[in-house]
Structure formats: structure tokens, C-alpha cells
Amino acid sequence: MLLATSASPNLQVYDKTVHRLRPRLGLLALAFACVLPAAAHDVITTKITWNREIIRILNVHCISCHRPGGSAFSLTTYNDGRPWAKAIQEEVLERRMPPWGAVKGFGDFKNDQALTPEQLEVIGEWVDGGAPEGEDKDLPPAPKFPAATPESVPAGGLTINGDLQLTNDFALEGLLPRKISENASFQMVAETPDGRVIPLLWMFPFKPIYAHPFLLKNPITLPKGTTIRGIPSGAEIVLLPSGG
Numbered sequence: 001m002l003l004a005t006s007a008s009p010n011l012q013v014y015d016k017t018v019h020r021l022r023p024r025l026g027l028l029a030l031a032f033a034c035v036l037p038a039a040a041h042d043v044i045t046t047k048i049t050w051n052r053e054i055i056r057i058l059n060v061h062c063i064s065c066h067r068p069g070g071s072a073f074s075l076t077t078y079n080d081g082r083p084w085a086k087a088i089q090e091e092v093l094e095r096r097m098p099p100w101g102a103v104k105g106f107g108d109f110k111n112d113q114a115l116t117p118e119q120l121e122v123i124g125e126w127v128d129g130g131a132p133e134g135e136d137k138d139l140p141p142a143p144k145f146p147a148a149t150p151e152s153v154p155a156g157g158l159t160i161n162g163d164l165q166l167t168n169d170f171a172l173e174g175l176l177p178r179k180i181s182e183n184a185s186f187q188m189v190a191e192t193p194d195g196r197v198i199p200l201l202w203m204f205p206f207k208p209i210y211a212h213p214f215l216l217k218n219p220i221t222l223p224k225g226t227t228i229r230g231i232p233s234g235a236e237i238v239l240l241p242s243g244g
């Protein structure tokens with residue numbers, strides 16, 4: 001992972017250097033150019049473009065973290081994203097990106113950001129086809145982001161750090177991990193007064209750098225007297241209120 005981080009942009013720098021050198025070195029460079037494999041972005045063999053298909057996928061699945069002021073380097077513009085094209089393809093194919101950090105199927109979340117096989121194919125074809133930018137007119141408007149981040153707890157949010165019994169009904173929209181140690185794994189459930197056990201979230205394994213809210217597909221109202229269990233000592237999770 002770390003190797004790839006430094007390798008991908010460096011490759012791009014190398015490409016650029018080769019281009020800049022060519023005119024200066026004249027004939028020699030021409031001879032060189034015949035031997036050097038053409039830089040990938042010189043030969044465009046795909047109709048898929050950053051401005052039309054790729055940014056629309058990234059806007060939904062990646063930009064919540066990969067943006068200026070986000071938790072990772074920006075992928076919001078072609079210039080930001082182009083040097084990472086190969087790395088993007090690798091990370092999504094290996095299913096390392098977008099990171100989820102929880103066991104799927106335990107709780108049901110609308111912001112599960114996994115890419116579909118079709119989206120993987122689109123990204124692969126774009127990268128293999130020379131990663132073209134496309135036309136300005138195809139660019140969609142920049143997306144807006146949910147206000148909730150581990151640093152900002154929305155009004156009405158309830159921070160819990162151990163078993164807790166609700167003293168009022170709580171309309172639950174989602175869960176926001178806050179202070180959780182690296183690689184922590186735990187199952188969080190709600191036990192209602194009538195004895196139902198509702199799976200909320202199975203953290204596995206948690207990485208603070210990937211922290212993001214988990215937004216329920218179907219918000220639920222937990223009745224007064226419900227007990228939330230499973231949060232280990234030292235950890236903090238915020239219950240996000242509906243409409244908050």
C-alpha cells in the first residue's frame with residue numbers, strides 16, 4: 001500500500017520528464033522515443049472519460065474522504081486524480097477502496113459505498129484506455145457532503161461509551177464512530193424492552209483514518225427503555241438522530 005502511494009505519482013512525474021526532455025534532445029530523443037513505450041495517456045483507446053463517467057462514480061463513492069479538507073488526498077479534479085489512475089484501478093479491484101470497516105449484513109446501511117462489478121469495469125476500461133479527461137460540458141456539479149464527521153457531532157446526537165439505557169424514544173438515523181482504537185472489533189446491538197435484539201453495527205476491523213458515518217437504510221425508532229450494548233470501554237459511538 002505505502003509503496004504504491006509513492007510509486008503512482010512518481011510514475012507520472014517520470015512520464016512528464018520524458019516529454020519535456022524530448023524536444024531538447026532533438027534527434028537523440030527521437031531515436032529514444034522509438035524504443036520507449038508510448039506513455040499510457042498518449043494513446044486514448046476508450047470513450048470513457050473522467051468528466052463524464054469517472055467523476056460521477058468518485059463523487060458517490062470516494063469524494064467524501066478524497067477531497068480538500070477530507071481524510072485523504074483529493075480526487076475531486078482530473079489533475080488531482082490522473083496521477084492516481086493506476087492506483088485507483090488497483091485499490092477498487094482489490095476491494096481496498098472504498099474502505100467500509102464493518103461486517104456487511106450486520107445492520108443495513110444506505111451509504112455502503114462498495115462499487116458494482118459494472119463500475120469496476122468502467123474504471124478499468126478508462127485506465128487501460130489511457131485515462132482521458134473528456135469535455136468540460138460533461139462535468140457534473142460538485143457534490144455536497146454530510147455534516148457529520150468524527151470531529152463534529154450534529155445537534156441531537158447522543159454520544160455513548162458503554163452500555164446505555166435510553167430514557168426517551170430515539171429516532172435513529174445512523175451511527176458515527178468517534179474514539180475507537182485501531183483494529184478494534186465489536187458488535188453493537190439494541191435490546192428493546194419487549195426483548196427484541198436489533199443488530200446495529202459490527203466494527204471489523206476499525207481504522208481511525210477511514211472513519212465515516214454508518215447511515216441506516218431504514219431509520220428506526222428505538223423505544224424508551226432500549227439498551228444499547230457492545231461498545232467496549234474507551235470507545236465512543238454517536239447515535240445520529242433522524243433529520244439531524
Ligand code: HEC
Binds near residue numbers: 058073113
Ligand atoms: C472512508 C474514507 C475513504 C473513502 C470513502 C475512500 N478512500 Fe481511498 N483512501 C482513504 C485514506 C484515508 C487513504 C490513505 C491511507 C491509506 O493509504 O490507507 C486512501 C488511499 C487511497 C489510495 C492510495 C492507496 C495507496 O496507498 O496506493 C487510492 C488509490 C484510493 N484511496 C482510492 C479510492 C477510491 C477510488 C475510492 C472510491 C471508490 C476511495 N479511495 C474511497 C480513505 C477513503
